[in-house]
Amino acid sequence: MDTLTHILNGFSVCLQPINLWYTFVGVFLGTIIGVLPGIGPSAGIALLIPVTYGMNPTSALIMMAGIYYGTKYGGSTTAILINTPGESASVMTAIDGYQMAKKGRGGAALAISAVGSFIAGTLGVVGLTLFAIPLTSMALKFGPAEYFMLMFFAMTAVSTLAGKSPAKAVIATLIGLMISTIGIDLQSGQPRYTMGVPELQDGVGFVIAVVGLFAIAEVFSQMEDMTKGVRPEIIKLQGRLWFTREEWNLSVRPILRGGVIGFIIGVLPGAGGTIASIMSYVWEKRLSKHPERFGHGAIEGVAGPEAANNSDTAGALVPLLTLGIPGGGATAVMLGAFIMYGIQPGPLLFQNRPDLVWGLVDSMYVGNIMLLILNLPLIGLFVRLLYIPGGMLMALIMAISTIGIYAINGNPVELYFGLLFGVMGYVFRKVDIPVAPLVLSLVLGGIMEQSFRQAMTISGANPGIFVGSTICIVLLALSVLSVLLPFMLPRLKSWREGSANAEA
Amino acid sequence: MxxxxxxxxxxxxxxxxxxxxxxxxxxxxxxxxxxxxxxxxxxxxxxxxxxxxxxxxxxxxxxxxxxxxxxxxxxxxxxAAAPAPSGPRDVRHLWILAGVVVWSGLFYAVLERLGYVVASAIYLLALMAWFNRGKWRANVVTAVLFSVSSYALFAKLEVNLPKGILPF
Structure with missing residues (x-):
C-alpha cells in the first residue's frame, strides 16, 4: 500500500510544470540524437551532464532518461529512410524498414515504429514499476561481497555477450578498470598512476572518457567514411503516415512479443537493445507463416524489433535503479550522472528518495506519450535533420564535445584527454575492441574496488568471502554461465540446423 | 562442399x-x-x-x-596459416584524421586566449571547408551562428565558456 502511494506521488512530481518541461526537452533531444547518425544515447547524455549542474537532480535525471528512451524512437527514422541505423539498436529496423520505404510504404513503417515503440515502451515502464520493489527488497540483503560479485557478473556478461570476441571485450573491461584506478586512492590517500600530472589526481572524469570514446571517435569514423566517399541515399517520405488495418493486424503480436523480449533482455546485464531487437527479428521470422517476406519489407520485421529496443530501455533501468548497477554503456553513463549529483541509486534510494525514483519512473509514462506525438505528426520536422550535410554535422559535434568537456572544470588540459580518448575509441573500433564494456567498468571501477576492499576487511583478507553466501554463489554461477554461453550457443545452433536439415 | x-x-x-x-x-x-x-x-x-x-x-x-x-x-x-597481409592499403583517411586531431589540438590551445566564439568559428569553418566543400555561404553562416548562439545558450545555463578577446 505504501508503495502505491509512492508511485502515485511520483506522478505529482513528474507532472510539475518544470519536470514536464524537462521530460519534453529530454525526449525531444533524444529523438534528435536518435535521428542523427554518429551520436548515440551514451554520448548524448554525457554531453549534457555539464549543462545540468545547476538543475535539481530529479529534473536532470528525468531529462537524461528522456534522452535515453527518446533515442530509440529517433533511431528508427534514420534506419527506415537511409538504411543506416541512427542508433545501434535500430540495425534490424533498417532491413525491412528500408525495403518498405523503397516500396513507398515508408510512412507505414515510421508509423508502426512509433506506435510499436509507444506500446512496448509503456509496457516496459509498467514492468519497471512492478519489478522494482521485489528487487530492492532483495538488494537490501547485499553486503560488499555480494555487490562485488554482482558487478563482476555485470562485467562478465557485458564482455561475453557484447561482441564477437570475448577476449577483446575482457581486455576492454580491464582497461576501463585500470583507468578507474588512476588518481588519489580514497582510502589510503596515495596517488596512483598520476605520473605527476595534477589533472589526473582526481582521476579521469568519465564524461571526458565517454565523450571521447563515443562522440569524438564516432566523428572520426564518419570522417573516414566521408573521405572514402560513402554516401547514403535518403528516401523521400511519401504517402500517408499511417498503416492499413491489415498491416496493423500483422504487427500487433510482434509488438507485444517484442515488448516482452526487450524488457527481459534489458533487465539482464550485457545484452542490450541491439541484441533485443535481433532476437525479436529472428523470433518473428521463425514464427511467421511467410518467412520469405522478411528482408523484402515485412512490417513485422519493423514492428517487433522497434518494440523490443524500446522496452529494453525500461528494463535496463531496473538494475540501475534497484541495485545501482548498470548493465550497459548508456545506463553506465546515467550512473555516472547520479553519482555526480551525490545520489547513489540502489535499494536505499527507494526508501530515502521515493519522490525522485518514482518521479523518474512515472515521467517515462508521460515521456512516451510525448514521443508518440513527436514521432507521428511532427516526424517531418525530424526527417529534415537527415538533410544536414554530414561534414557540417561532424564539425558541430566536435564543437559540442569541446563545450561538454570544457564545461566540467574549465580546464583545457582535459580537452586533450578527450581527444586522446577519441583516438583510442577510433582505434578500438577499427580493431573490433568494444568500448561499451570499457565505459561500464570505468564508471563502476571505483565502487567495485571499494566493495572489494570492504569485503576483504570484513573477512580478514580471506577471499573465501566472495563465495561465502548463497547470493554470491548464484552470482558466480551466473558469471560462469555467461562465459560459457557463447561457446555453447554455436554448438546448439549447428545442432539445431543439423536436425532441421535432417527433417528436410 | x-x-x-x-x-x-x-x-x-x-x-x-x-x-x-x-x-x-x-x-x-x-x-x-x-x-x-x-x-x-x-x-x-x-x-x-x-x-x-x-x-x-x-x-x-x-x-x-x-x-x-x-x-x-x-x-x-x-x-589455415596465413602470411602477413601485403599490398598497398588506402591510408589517405589516416592522414586526414591526423590533420583533424592536430587541428583540434590547436583549437584547444588557443581556446582560452582567443575566446570560445572566435576560436570555434575558425575551427568549424576550417573543418567544414574540408568536409563540406564548396558550400562557402552555408558554412560561414553555420560556423558563426553556431559559435555565437552556443556561447549565449551556455552563458544562460551558467556554463561560462572563455570569452577571450571579445568584450562581452
Missing part, C-alpha cells in the same frame, strides 16, 4: 591486428604492474592497501591476453 577454405585479405588483416593487440595487451599489463610497485604504501588503515586491487587487475589482463591467444589459435585452425 569439400571446397578448400582460403582466408580473405580482410581475415588476414584481422589476424594481423589480433597479434598486435596481443602484444600491446601484454605491454600494457607489464607497464601497469610495474607502475603498481611504485605506489607508495603506508602499512596502516585497511589490510589490503592501495596496491592489491590493481595487482589483481594487472594479472587478469595477462589472463585476458592468454584468452586472446587461444581465440587467435582457434581462428588459425579454421583459416
Amino acid at each position: 569439400g571446397v578448400c577454405y582460403h582466408p580473405s585479405p580482410e581475415e588476414k588483416r584481422t589476424m594481423m591486428t589480433d597479434r598486435v593487440i596481443f602484444v600491446c595487451t601484454i605491454v600494457v599489463a607489464a607497464v601497469y604492474l610495474y607502475a603498481t610497485t611504485l605506489i607508495p604504501t603506508l602499512e596502516i588503515g585497511d589490510p589490503l592497501g592501495p596496491k592489491a586491487f590493481p595487482r589483481l587487475l594487472g594479472f587478469c589482463l595477462l589472463l585476458a591476453a592468454a584468452m586472446l591467444f587461444v581465440e587467435m589459435w582457434k581462428d588459425r585452425q579454421t583459416a
